[in-house]
Amino acid sequence: ARLARMIPRAGGPYTYSRQGFGDFIGFLIAWGYWISLMCGNAAIAVAMVSYAGVFWPALSNSSGVAAAVAGGAVWLLTIVNVMGVKMAGRVQVVTTVLKLIPLILVATVGYAFFHPGNFVPLNVSGESNFAAITATATLTLWAFLGLESATIPAGDVIDPERTIPKATVLGTIFTAVLYILATAAVMGIIAPADLVASTAPFADAAQRMLGPWAAYFVAAGAAVSCFGALNGWILNQGQIPLAAARDGLFPKPFAKVGRSGAPNTALIISSIFVTILLATNFTRGLVGLFTFIILLATLTSLIPFVFAAAAQLIIFIREKKRFEGQRLTGASIVAVLAFLYSLWAVGGSGQETVYWGFLLLLAGIPVYVWIVWRRAKSEE
Secondary structure: OHHHHHOOOOOOHHHHHHHHHOHHHHHHHHHHHHHHHHHHHHHHHHHHHHHHOOOOOHHHHOHHHHHHHHHHHHHHHHHHHHOOHHHHHHHHHHHHHHHHHHHHHHHHHHHHHOOHHHHOOOOOOOOOHHHHHHHHHHHHHHOOOOOOHHHOOHHHOOOHHHHHHHHHHHHHHHHHHHHHHHHHHHHHHOOHHHHHHOOOHHHHHHHHHHOHHHHHHHHHHHHHHHHHHHHHHHHHHHHHHHHHHHOOOOOHHHHOOOOOOOOHHHHHHHHHHHHHHHHHHHHHOHHHHHHHHHHHHHHHHHHHHHHHHHHHHHHHHHOHHHHOOOOOHHHHHHHHHHHHHHHHHHHOOOHHHHHHHHHHHHOHHHHHHHHHHHHHHHHO
16 A cells, blocks of 8 residues: 555556666566466456356266356456556456355355354364464465555556555455454354365355255355456456566566557457466366466465565665655565565475576566567667
8 A cells, every 4th residue: 555655557567677676576576466367367257157166066976167258257358458448447346246145145144154163173184283374374364365456456546646555554444344254154154074175165065054055045146256356357467467567577568558548459368378377278177277377366466465565665665755754664664574474484385396487487577588588679
C-alpha cells in the first residue's frame, strides 16, 4: 500500500522492484511474476474443475475432459479481458457477489456442526511443529496471493494514490477474516483423513451440514468463485508484460493494445502458456496437480515480494529528501518483516518446487540478453 502511494504506476511489484534495483532486476521480477500469474491461473482453473466435478463426475474421472473444461474457461475469460478492463470488471463484480453467499454460509452456520476433536492432534505430519508450519506456510500463503493485485492496473485506476492503498488494506482484512472463519469451519466439520482426500472440501462440508442440496449449492458458489478469481488474474497476466514492454524490458509485441485498451497480445500469449501447463500436468490427478501448481505459483510470486520489500527500503535510503518530515520507522519495520517472511516461505516450498521455480526464473536471463541486444542494435 505504501509503495502504491509512492509509485502510482501500472506494474505493481515489477514497477517497485525496477525503481529500487534497476532494469535487470525489474525484468527478472516481471518475468517471475508473470510466471506466477500463469501458474496461478492454471491452479485456479483446476480448482474450478474440481468443484464442477460435483455436478459432472467425468471431470474427476477423466483427465482429458477436465483439461478441456479448464482450458475452455481460461480462453472464455481471455476473450472477456480482450474486450477491456470495464468488461472484466463487470464480470468480477457479479462473481464476487455470488461467491460470498456460500462462503458466508460455511463461515457461520458451519460452527453449529463443528467438532473440536478434528483438530487433535494438531500436527499429524510426524515433524516438529516448526517444520510442519514451515512446510505449510507456502500452501497457506496461496490463499492470500492477490493482495498486491490492486497495484498492477494502476494506470487504469482513478486516483491510484488513495484508491489502491485503501482497496489493498480493506480487501486483505475482509478476505483474511472470511477465509480463516470458513477454512477453520471446514477443518472442524470434516475429519483430517477425509479432508486430505477431498477434491471439493467446502462442498463436502456443506453436505455434512445440511445435506446433498447444500453440497451442490456450495460447489456452485465455489466454482463461481474460482471463475471470478480466474477472470481477475487473467487481467493481471496481461498487465505485467504490458508494463514491462512499455519500459523496453519485454518484447515489443507485448506492448500492443487493442481498441478496448486491453493488451491483446500479452493476454493471448499468456493464456497459451496456461493451456500448455494444464495439458502437460493433468496426469498428476486433480489434488496432486493443484498442490504442485499452487506451490510453484506461490514460490514465483514470493520472489517479487522479496524484492519489492527490499526496494521500499532502498527508495527510502536513496530519496531521503522526498521523505523529509515523514516517519518511516513503521514502514521500514513492515518491509523488513515482509522480506524475512517471504524468505521463510520460499524455504517451505519444497525441493521440487524451488528447483522448477528458480529454473523458470533463470530461463528469463537469455530473453533479457536478447532484449538488450535488440535495443542496442536499434540505437546504432
